[in-house]
Amino acid sequence: MPSYAADLTLAGHLADSADAITTARFRAIDLEVRSKPDRTPVTDADTAVEDAIRESLAAERPSDAVAGEERGGEQWSSGRTWILDPIDGTKNFSRGGPVWATLIALVEDGTPVVGMVSAPLLGRRWWAAAGEGAWLRDNTGSRKISVSGVSALEDAYLSTTDLNTWTEYHSRDAYLKLTEACWETRAFGDFWHHCLVAEGAIDLAAEPIVNPWDVAPMQVLLTEAGGRFSDLSGKPAFDTGTALSSNGLVHEAALATLQQR
Structure with a gap:
């Protein structure tokens, strides 16, 4: 390398x-x-x-x-x-x-x-x-x-940026299902919640609308911290318009919940 x-x-x-x-x-x-x-x-x-x-x-x-x-x-x-x-x-x-x-x-x-x-x-x-x-x-x-070791959604700490954007760009109901499945939720927002996932302070950060420059550093930061970064379809990309950061352990469960519309 x-x-x-x-x-x-x-x-x-x-x-x-x-x-x-x-x-x-x-x-x-x-x-x-x-x-x-x-x-x-x-x-x-x-x-x-x-x-x-x-x-x-x-x-x-x-x-x-x-x-x-x-x-x-x-x-x-x-x-x-x-x-x-x-x-x-x-x-x-x-x-x-x-x-x-x-x-x-x-x-x-x-x-x-x-x-x-x-x-x-x-x-x-x-x-x-x-x-x-x-x-x-x-x-x-x-x-x-490094990211956290939380392995179940019911124990996970979740953040987003603006709840209203889920209505416009993805599904408010799907995001609310994810909040209900998690232990705790906040809206730290923007760069901060992705960084908090990388340092293990929270476990998930989800966004239904992002620009490439909003999350380009986050993909390498999360990966190097032992976590996972993808869009809301699960593709490991920073430039498709959505973002999900996690500790890796709860990533698939979060994706599955968000795909319930």
Whole structure:
């Protein structure tokens, strides 16, 4: 297996530069917020972060492609492509909530091989590279992480992002069946619940609608943590529009429940 250590180091430097921009603009009185065509918000911090990362990648990895939420680019089926979400959780960021992060992934021939998730206001950063394990840094230091050992849905801890999206994009009834089958449910949302699955704090994170840049780092993070990442049909892919993260042990049972419409 090739080594992605240098790419992972670069991803860390890119996250450092992103954190410097986002923390400086967080709760700024002159923060500019506008709505995109899909009615989701974008701030001047989103575009500034993506522009800064693209500039660094142009210098450090000039032969690699780049795809980002704000500036576009959608080719990652072949070659090397960096996929960027400058601020995942922009609604939280724009409202002054602390739960948001910069997401960076390196995808090689369609498969994520490096993932970086940096949430500076939470004081947490998660990262992984193929063959290198999954890691977390918080106020206690850095440590290798792994998923939980919960093996039954009735003992599982489940999270989603927005319950209303299940009505529009999948099945609210199917998701409610899953909540009823699980021990505990929350809506940590966005990047956070996938990372919590990777570190073993919860067991399942399900989303009926995602963009590739929302979850590209999560596939390698979950896999390296010993878990499983797929879409809601069970396909191990980050770019089909849905997502299910788990410890692996409860994955099939969750998929079966969500397919009951």
